[in-house]
Amino acid sequence: MQSNTRGSAEAREWANEQAARVGAEVHRLRTEVHRISAVQLAERTAELGYPITRGTIAKIESNSRAAKLDVAELAVLAKALCVPPIQLLYPQLPDGPVEVLPNVRVRSVDAMTWFSGEEMEYTDNDLGVSRAANDTAEVRREKWECSLPVRATRSLLFKKEGIRSAELMVEGKSDAEHVEFWVRRLEERTRELIELREKLRQDGLYVSDSDG
Template sequence: MPNNREAATRGSADAKAWALEGAARFGRAVGETRREQGLSALELSGRTADLGYPITRSTIARIEGNHRAGKVDFAEVVVLAAALGVPPIQLIYPDQPAGEVEFLPNARVTSIAAAEHFSGEASLPGELRATLVRMQAARRYEELRSTISGLARMQLLGTLKPEDEAKRQAAQAEMERLRRDVESRRQPFYWGVSAEQMNGDDDG
C-alpha cells in the first residue's frame, strides 16, 4: 500500500520553494545589513575569519544571491550574524514587525510571530497551530482510507485474513473519530479533504 507521507518530501515542489524562500530572505538580509554598515563582501569575509570560521567572499556572494539551492549552514547563520553584530533572528526573519513569511511550507505568518516562536518567546501562532493539526489529521485520514481500500481489494480476492479484518475495523473506528473531530471544529481539512468528504459526501 502507498505511503501518503512520501508525497511530501524535501524534494517536493512546496518543500523546495519554502527552502528557497528562507535562504533568499536570509541572503537578502545579510546583503542589506552589510551594505548599511559600509562593508564589502571581502571585509565581511575577513571578520568571519577573525571569529574562527572563515566564509569566503565568493560564498558570501552566493548566499546573498541565493545561488546555493536554498541551502544555508547553521554555522554560517551564527558567524555571519556575529560578524555583522546583529542577532541571528534579525537575518532569519528580517521584515519585522509587519512583514510576512512562510514559516513552514504553505503556512504563512507575520515575521514577528515567527521570530517570537523561533526565539522561544511565544508558542506557535494559534492559526498556524490549527493548520498543522488539520494537515496532520488529513494525512492520517488518507492513510486510513488507503488501508481500507487495500483491505477491500484483498477481500474481493479472497485473501483477507482474520487479523486483516481486525485492522479494517480499527481503521474504520479511527476514521469515525476523525469525522467527529472535523464536525466539532467545523473547518475544512487541507490536501483536498473537506469535512463533507470525511463524512462520506464525496464523489469517490
C-alpha cells in the same frame, strides 16, 4: 513507504525563499548599514573563528547555492553583521508576512517569537510550542513537556530580573520603611530563585548557581 515531499516543487520553493531572504538581508546589512566589501565581511568571519570566504558570501547573497543554508554560517554572519541570527531569518520585522513553514504564513513577529521561544502562551495559529486553538489535550501535554527547557529558562530570567529590580529599589530608597519593604522583597525573590533552580535540577535540567 512514505513519499519524499522535500523533493516537491512546493517544498523546494519554500526552502529557496528562506535562503533568499537570508541572503538579501546579509547583502543589505553589508552594503547599506556597514558599507563594507564582501572581502571585509569574510575577514570578520575569520576573526570569529569560522571563515566564510568572499565567494561563499557572494553565493549566499545571490542565493545561488540551491537553497543551502548552514546554521553555522547563519550564526557567524549574524555576529559579524552585529545582529541576532533571527533577524537574518525574518528581516521584515515586525509585521511583514513570512512563510515560516511550508504553507504557513504569519507575521514576522510571530515567526520570531516562535523561533526564539518567547511566545509560549495561547495563540490562534499552529506554530510549535504554543497552545493552538485546535490542539487536543494530548497535543497540549506533549508541547508542554517538550518545551520544558525553554519555559524553564524564561522562568529563571524572570526571577533574576525581579531580583535585579529589587536590588535597584533598595539602593535607590533612603527612608527606612521603603528600604525594609524592598529588602523583604529581595529576600523573597532570592528564595524563589533558589527553589526554582532546585526544582529544575530535579526535572533533569542543567542549572548553574552562577548568574554569569
